[in-house]
Amino acid sequence: MIVPQLFWVSEPAMQLFPLAGVLSSTALGQSSGVDCPYIVQGTVFMLIKKAADIASSEITPKSLYLNRRTFLAGTALAGAAALAGVGLRNLLSPATAVEAKAAINGLQKSSFSTSEKVTPYKDVTNYNNYYEFSTDKYEPAGLAKDFKTTPWKVTIDGLVSEKQVLDVDAILKMAAPEERIYRHRCVEGWSIVVPWVGFSLSELIKRAQPLGKAKFVEFTTLYDPKQMPGQRVPVLEWPYVEGLRLDEAMHPLALLCFGMYRETLPNQDGAPLRIVVPWKYGFKSAKAIVRIRFTDSQPVNTWNKSAPNEYGFYSNVNPNVDHPRWSQGKERRLGEFTKRPTLMFNGYDQVASLYSGMDLKKNF
Amino acid sequence: MIRWFKVGVFLGCLGPLARLAWKAYAGNLGANPIEVITHSTGDWTLIFLLITLAITPLRKLTGQLWLIRYRRMLGLFAFFYVVLHFLTYIWLDKFFDLHEMLADVAKRRFITVGFTGFVLLIPLAITSTTGWIRRLGGKRWNQLHRLIYATAIAGVIHYIWLVKADLRKPLEYATVLGVLLAYRLVVWAGPKIQSAPILPRRRAEASEG
Numbered sequence A: 001m002i003v004p005q006l007f008w009v010s011e012p013a014m015q016l017f018p019l020a021g022v023l024s025s026t027a028l029g030q031s032s033g034v035d036c037p038y039i040v041q042g043t044v045f046m047l048i049k050k051a052a053d054i055a056s057s058e059i060t061p062k063s064l065y066l067n068r069r070t071f072l073a074g075t076a077l078a079g080a081a082a083l084a085g086v087g088l089r090n091l092l093s094p095a096t097a098v099e100a101k102a103a104i105n106g107l108q109k110s111s112f113s114t115s116e117k118v119t120p121y122k123d124v125t126n127y128n129n130y131y132e133f134s135t136d137k138y139e140p141a142g143l144a145k146d147f148k149t150t151p152w153k154v155t156i157d158g159l160v161s162e163k164q165v166l167d168v169d170a171i172l173k174m175a176a177p178e179e180r181i182y183r184h185r186c187v188e189g190w191s192i193v194v195p196w197v198g199f200s201l202s203e204l205i206k207r208a209q210p211l212g213k214a215k216f217v218e219f220t221t222l223y224d225p226k227q228m229p230g231q232r233v234p235v236l237e238w239p240y241v242e243g244l245r246l247d248e249a250m251h252p253l254a255l256l257c258f259g260m261y262r263e264t265l266p267n268q269d270g271a272p273l274r275i276v277v278p279w280k281y282g283f284k285s286a287k288a289i290v291r292i293r294f295t296d297s298q299p300v301n302t303w304n305k306s307a308p309n310e311y312g313f314y315s316n317v318n319p320n321v322d323h324p325r326w327s328q329g330k331e332r333r334l335g336e337f338t339k340r341p342t343l344m345f346n347g348y349d350q351v352a353s354l355y356s357g358m359d360l361k362k363n364f
Numbered sequence B: 001m002i003r004w005f006k007v008g009v010f011l012g013c014l015g016p017l018a019r020l021a022w023k024a025y026a027g028n029l030g031a032n033p034i035e036v037i038t039h040s041t042g043d044w045t046l047i048f049l050l051i052t053l054a055i056t057p058l059r060k061l062t063g064q065l066w067l068i069r070y071r072r073m074l075g076l077f078a079f080f081y082v083v084l085h086f087l088t089y090i091w092l093d094k095f096f097d098l099h100e101m102l103a104d105v106a107k108r109r110f111i112t113v114g115f116t117g118f119v120l121l122i123p124l125a126i127t128s129t130t131g132w133i134r135r136l137g138g139k140r141w142n143q144l145h146r147l148i149y150a151t152a153i154a155g156v157i158h159y160i161w162l163v164k165a166d167l168r169k170p171l172e173y174a175t176v177l178g179v180l181l182a183y184r185l186v187v188w189a190g191p192k193i194q195s196a197p198i199l200p201r202r203r204a205e206a207s208e209g
């Protein structure tokens, strides 16, 4: 069995083979109950181990638990034993981190902001598609808590007048930070409204001085399997690469982002530096960027490489072009019960002119 | 004693549902509760299918003949969870929009194959009663109930087709199913051994899966 961190045992295996869970949770037992705030790089973390409150709601109700013992005593079979597996898996799930982040002051308001209801912070920081950490959306919050975001360098190269390696702090000073409240639509059919902090990506691109030949920008996410356990598994080709056409990247809506909810970005949301392209499906908005490269040929983005018929280069939000495996006509805004219709370009019609004359069914 | 044990197994099988209900009540289903419910009921359908399919090999290999008494119940729980799974889909995902559902079944191969698996389970659930076993006769009943192999295979393919990139979990299920089916192939192809003596007039024992 693969055991990357904290005696991880995969979910169905745990359910089918609860005894494996018993063994690994015994090992985990020693470290449980540690509940100490400690300092990491000037940031205060509160570690709340789930194991510290085993008795509470999360875990199997007692009657069922007693049931389980009867079963394990009698036979290693049947549903109740599998149920025990789920209970034990809860014990194994990583600690929840509550991180005190730095507030970002002096934010300017943006006319691009929507007035729609902002999604609760708790949801945006605990439900993350961030395969570098895990393919389970609930896991990056725990797995990214010790992710090192300082020092952080960003290489700007390719078709530029001069290659640069910039410290992220220098990049953050390029322009005044704005709050931009954007809709964010995932290709999987759910959406959120996030008050991002950053400034237009064009500010950086101007300073990068791309050559006339440059037609595209490519963004590369950090590759560091030591810190990013998801990269130890070849579910995608690492490092993660995304790209935009240069005119898309220059559009004022395209955001270079380093904060949200008026604070610095939480690690699980792409700290310290990411982009946000609100008219495209979420996976186009690369996280934890270490390289920005200008090219004359269209970059091959990671998801496109993984399944070319499902994820295109453009990946504009488009209710009329279904994903081969599900409809894109509707979406579920997190926190809402019914689904709402998905809007063309996620409601950002001002980008339509970028694609005039293009067949968006072909260039999906 | 045996009676109570059976009640215990029954309650245990309701555990996954109880857990979901409790979490829903406590507001503990995370940012996207409907996704959690869909996934959990889907997972448990597959788990119960596999446990059901494990009964016969376990019984043969361990000589614990009493295990067969639990097979029908476990199979029906697989059906119970797929009904919940299906209801989640038609209600919480599609909001009874028949047009959309038909489009899905026709266009999305993962739905098509899942739906097939579900439909194939329906006759098995209906004929699970003692009356139906008698009416069909053990042999024909057994033949009909081999449809569970098709359902389990459909369930695994459904899962393989619906994940975006991470095939690890569906492949774990596929491996377990592969072992369970391989066992049957081996038994079927191997030398015909006299099967364990069937006690006279013990109806459930007559059914081999």
Ligand code: HEM
Pocket: B038, B039, B040, B041, B042, B043, B044, B045, B046, B082, B085, B086, B089, B093, B111, B114, B115, B116, B117, B118, B151, B154, B155, B156, B158, B159, B162
């Ligand atoms: C025997 C039949 C079936 C089995 C064994 C089964 C099993 C599963 C499993 C294991 C999952 C994934 C759970 C996870 O990711 O943890 C799943 C997801 C799902 N199933 Fe089924 N299923 C069956 C039938 C159906 C049917 C009939 C429908 C609807 C018509 C359906 C719709 C779905 C949907 C919509 C998802 C979620 C897909 C996503 O996350 O994108 N399933 N099912």
